[in-house]
Amino acid sequence: MTSTQPIPDHDTLTPRRAGEAAAAVLDEIGTAVVGKPESLALVMLGVLAGGHVLIEDLPGLGKTLLARSFATALGLDFRRIQFTPDLLPSDVTGAPFYDQRSADMVFRPGPVFTHLLLADEINRTPPKTQAALLEAMAESQVSIDGSTRPLPDPFVVVATANPIEYEGTYTLPEAQLDRFLLRVRMGYLTAAQETGMLRARIDRAAPEAVVRRLSGPGEVLAMRAAVERVEVDDDLLEYVVALVGATRDHPHIQVGASPRGGLALVQLARARAVLDLRDYATPEDVKSVAVPALAHRVTLKPELWVRQIDGDDVIREIVQSVPAPGTLPRTPAVS
Amino acid sequence: MGRERTGRQRRHGTIGAAQVAAAVLVVGGVALGALLLRPGTGLSAKGRGPLGGNPVLVIGLVLLAFLGGLALREKYREQVRAVRGLDPVEQRLVDVVSRVLPAATLAVPLLVLALHRFGSFGGGHEAEHGSGDGPTAFPSPGQDPVPDLPAAEHADHGLRLGLTPILLGLGIALCVVVVVIAGLYLWRYLTRPPVLDAPATYATVGDEHEQLTRAVDSGRRALLDGTDARATVIACYATMEESLAASGVARRASDSPQDLLERAVASGLPARAAVVELTSLFREARYSTHPMDDGHRDRAAAALAEIADGLRSRASGPESVAGAS
Numbered sequence: 272m273t274s275t276q277p278i279p280d281h282d283t284l285t286p287r288r289a290g291e292a293a294a295a296v297l298d299e300i301g302t303a304v305v306g307k308p309e310s311l312a313l314v315m316l317g318v319l320a321g322g323h324v325l326i327e328d329l330p331g332l333g334k335t336l337l338a339r340s341f342a343t344a345l346g347l348d349f350r351r352i353q354f355t356p357d358l359l360p361s362d363v364t365g366a367p368f369y370d371q372r373s374a375d376m377v378f379r380p381g382p383v384f385t386h387l388l389l390a391d392e393i394n395r396t397p398p399k400t401q402a403a404l405l406e407a408m409a410e411s412q413v414s415i416d417g418s419t420r421p422l423p424d425p426f427v428v429v430a431t432a433n434p435i436e437y438e439g440t441y442t443l444p445e446a447q448l449d450r451f452l453l454r455v456r457m458g459y460l461t462a463a464q465e466t467g468m469l470r471a472r473i474d475r476a477a478p479e480a481v482v483r484r485l486s487g488p489g490e491v492l493a494m495r496a497a498v499e500r501v502e503v504d505d506d507l508l509e510y511v512v513a514l515v516g517a518t519r520d521h522p523h524i525q526v527g528a529s530p531r532g533g534l535a536l537v538q539l540a541r542a543r544a545v546l547d548l549r550d551y552a553t554p555e556d557v558k559s560v561a562v563p564a565l566a567h568r569v570t571l572k573p574e575l576w577v578r579q580i581d582g583d584d585v586i587r588e589i590v591q592s593v594p595a596p597g598t599l600p601r602t603p604a605v606s
Numbered sequence: 607m608g609r610e611r612t613g614r615q616r617r618h619g620t621i622g623a624a625q626v627a628a629a630v631l632v633v634g635g636v637a638l639g640a641l642l643l644r645p646g647t648g649l650s651a652k653g654r655g656p657l658g659g660n661p662v663l664v665i666g667l668v669l670l671a672f673l674g675g676l677a678l679r680e681k682y683r684e685q686v687r688a689v690r691g692l693d694p695v696e697q698r699l700v701d702v703v704s705r706v707l708p709a710a711t712l713a714v715p716l717l718v719l720a721l722h723r724f725g726s727f728g729g730g731h732e733a734e735h736g737s738g739d740g741p742t743a744f745p746s747p748g749q750d751p752v753p754d755l756p757a758a759e760h761a762d763h764g765l766r767l768g769l770t771p772i773l774l775g776l777g778i779a780l781c782v783v784v785v786v787i788a789g790l791y792l793w794r795y796l797t798r799p800p801v802l803d804a805p806a807t808y809a810t811v812g813d814e815h816e817q818l819t820r821a822v823d824s825g826r827r828a829l830l831d832g833t834d835a836r837a838t839v840i841a842c843y844a845t846m847e848e849s850l851a852a853s854g855v856a857r858r859a860s861d862s863p864q865d866l867l868e869r870a871v872a873s874g875l876p877a878r879a880a881v882v883e884l885t886s887l888f889r890e891a892r893y894s895t896h897p898m899d900d901g902h903r904d905r906a907a908a909a910l911a912e913i914a915d916g917l918r919s920r921a922s923g924p925e926s927v928a929g930a931s
């Protein structure tokens with residue numbers, strides 16, 4: 272069952288209204304994806320901030336359901352690619368075919384020409400095919416046979432990766448991981464939540480909950496435009512720079528976060544402010560998105576792998592040690 | 607200051623323990639080297655100790671010493687790079703060690719190889735008694751020839767000869783165990799993650815305390831003046847921070863307003879709603895350019911008054927109870 276809402280002009284959506292619309296979408300998705308409000312909120316932040324999301328976790332935790340639910344609730348065109356070792360770049364981007372009737376080469380668009388693309392198990396395909404997708408993610412366009420074709424707007428990639436299996440997988444290089452705005456981990460449900468999920472499955476007598484369509488591509492663009500209206504104090508920008516800088520000086524980190532990491536942190540903090548119905552970002556916004564925005568962008572020293580310390584732990588430690596903006600502004604505030 | 611001192615003491619304590627381990631490692635290593643080499647005469651004479659009979663063992667230990675030295679040097683450089691604020695004596699020590707370590711890493715294995723006498727297996731006793739290539743011990747002219755020992759003394763000598771290798775073996779094993787334990791301790795010290803100092807409180811960061819005091823004063827003046835609503839709201843929040851710090855919930859340097867709020871609530875703060883209200887007003891005043899008016903100022907002042915009352919009554923609660931009893 273779907274019901275379409277009128278799509279407002281995206282120049283007129285305030286951060287508060289955008290936040291309310293996003294909250295309604297999250298509530299709707301919450302009926303299908305049970306017990307993961309924080310993961311859902313993070314994916315929504317990625318959509319609002321105009322980036323791509325990497326969901327990294329074990330199989331069976333609802334990654335695919337989450338992506339499909341977002342596509343439905345946001346009213347976005349949805350495609351899915353199951354990445355396999357024999358997938359070719361042209362299977363992702365599309366390729367020209369010879370049309371016998373017109374005796375001409377005709378471009379047949381690949382699954383990447385969609386609003387929301389689920390790249391399932393992206394680490395199962397060789398780097399060449401990964402690179403084809405990641406190029407499309409970075410440029411929002413595809414160049415084939417000398418001609419450039421823009422991708423639909425909005426274009427969001429939700430990629431999933433299984434972090435446990437190493438046999439027959441191709442780990443994403445750091446430079447390609449950097450293209451993802453944030454990395455989300457789902458994690459297991461608590462016993463009570465899992466029981467609730469089973470009960471809900473029995474009650475609805477269907478494999479999956481039906482998610483209503485609450486939005487559309489235009490409204491998603493409007494929400495993104497609202498994020499751009501969120502103001503960020505200079506002290507907060509310095510705090511972001513300090514956090515990113517700390518990743519470059521930390522003794523456990525071999526390669527720190529790039530400047531793109533700082534941009535991601537700011538945009539995600541602004542999106543978090545929108546979700547909290549504010550038009551200004553605060554240190555809480557930055558701290559709450561620091562781990563998902565930065566942890567996948569740092570390369571730890573090899574010995575830490577043995578000691579089971581991962582990027583999340585190190586970024587958490589950095590957030591706990593870098594001084595937040597002081598109570599008093601550097602420059603005197605005026606009403 | 608206090609935090610710095612504590613961190614410094616902790617660091618010195620850890621470095622002291624590591625120095626003991628390093629000293630044991632060095633002394634033990636030298637002793638082991640002596641057991642391998644033990645030249646009969648002179649520093650440059652080639653020799654072979656009780657463990658030096660097996661060339662594979664010698665070469666293995668040489669390789670181990672070289673690789674261990676490389677690893678130790680790398681770890682040491684890493685640790686030293688992370689340490690800031692060394693005094694001149696410590697800095698000089700660091701400089702010396704930084705030069706000696708690479709040289710020792712190369713020199714010790716080379717010396718062991720150069721000075722070791724690779725020869726026939728199991729010729730230790732012959733070598734010691736002058737039958738090998740080593741120096742021969744001739745009796746000096748002034749020295750009396752050794753008299754023949756009686757039979758009882760022969761038996762005693764044989765017993766002592768039987769015990770010597772056992773005691774020697776035990777000593778060597780003990781030495782190896784001590785060296786290994788010291789090495790492990792040192793390795794763990796060098797490879798463990800740096801101990802995080804206790805998070806700095808707001809008052810310990812530079813001159814923030816002084817700034818805060820000024821802010822509180824200016825906040826009180828601003829409340830009286832009522833001119834700048836934004837400055838007043840920020841000053842009210844600064845006053846609340848001071849009050850919370852006085853009641854044991856000091857703001858850490860990395861704390862956001864929400865972190866402080868959560869810790870204050872967790873510590874059983876009275877007037878929770880007022881703290882939430884003031885924190886919310888502060889966020890808006892501090893991080894937005896929204897116009898602030900008298901309404902904001904009055905709400906902040908009312909919240910601050912409620913918090914101050916709550917903290918005062920909590921502080922005087924036990925005393926009044928004690929007085930009543």
